[in-house]
Amino acid sequence: MxxxxxxxxxxxxxxxxxxxxxxxxxxxxxxxxxxxxxxxxxxxxxxxxxxxxxxxxxxxxxxxxxxxxxxxxxxxxxxSHYNPVEISEELQIRASFHPADPKYKYEIVITPKMSFGTGHHQTTTLMLRNQLMIDHKNKDVADLGCGTGILAVMAKILGANQVDACDIEDWSCENALENAALNNAEIRVTCGTVADMEKLDKYDIVLANINRNVLLSEIPTYQSLITSGGNLLLSGFYTEDLELITEKANSVGLKYISHLEKDNWVSAVFEN
Missing domain, CATH: 3.30.70.260 (ACT domain)
Incomplete structure (x- = not known):
């Protein structure tokens, strides 16, 4: 063939x-x-x-x-081209054919196929680092534009309760469920946009690693999904876009908390 x-x-x-x-x-x-x-x-x-x-x-x-x-x-x-990724001193992302490394407190096993989110891209790394700094225990979490499901899996590893995810690509939804199973993480995945999700009333944490224009359009929707005092974690935009993203978030009542940068990419945390 x-x-x-x-x-x-x-x-x-x-x-x-x-x-x-x-x-x-x-x-x-x-x-x-x-x-x-x-x-x-x-x-x-x-x-x-x-x-x-x-x-x-x-x-x-x-x-x-x-x-x-x-x-x-x-x-x-x-x-032969895929290497494990150290996200922090606590977390490593690896494929199933790599051995586990006991020096890490957490690990995520990923088979990415065609989906985005292996840990190699700066935005995924930054989102995971921000997740490590936020208490997920017994929290309800939404991962919007989930790709491989890596952020949803991280939420479950950190002790989240219900984790819902969505993506517009069929293969991403399938891949997210496969990766969740690899990590014994039970998540619920909807193929479609946030509007198509089988949602809880409110989430304590909403994750969105997409791109600047989609984020600017959907931040009001994200805010409507978050509990009072809950967090929104965003990435997929550059350092020079942070002010614009923050202005949009502030306009719907979200308060800027912090951000991380890597190679001009940003992940920011907001509170509702």
């Missing part, structure tokens, strides 16, 4: 968007690299016109090549 492989060179910020787009035209294996990523599909299923249309809007920001290859062991290839 032969596979068609597309090798995409792009910025780190654009890579996440393009991986989601290429998944929508049938590519089912993605391997990130230092220049972008490569994705594969069975050659019999490859539609060059669909790929061209999918990338058309980004032509001035990316370059890509297409080639046909014999079938590779994509799991082995992915494993």
């Amino acid at each position: 032969k596979y068609t492989v597309v090798n995409v060179k792009c910025s780190e910020e654009l890579s996440e968007i393009l991986q989601a787009i290429i998944g929508n035209v049938g590519f089912d294996a993605i391997l990130e690299n230092e220049n972008g990523f490569e994705a594969s599909i069975e050659s019999s299923l490859f539609d060059k016109n669909a790929l061209t249309e999918a990338f058309e809007f980004f032509n001035d920001q990316i370059t890509y090549t297409i080639e046909e290859q014999e079938k590779q062991n994509w799991n082995k290839l992915w494993e």
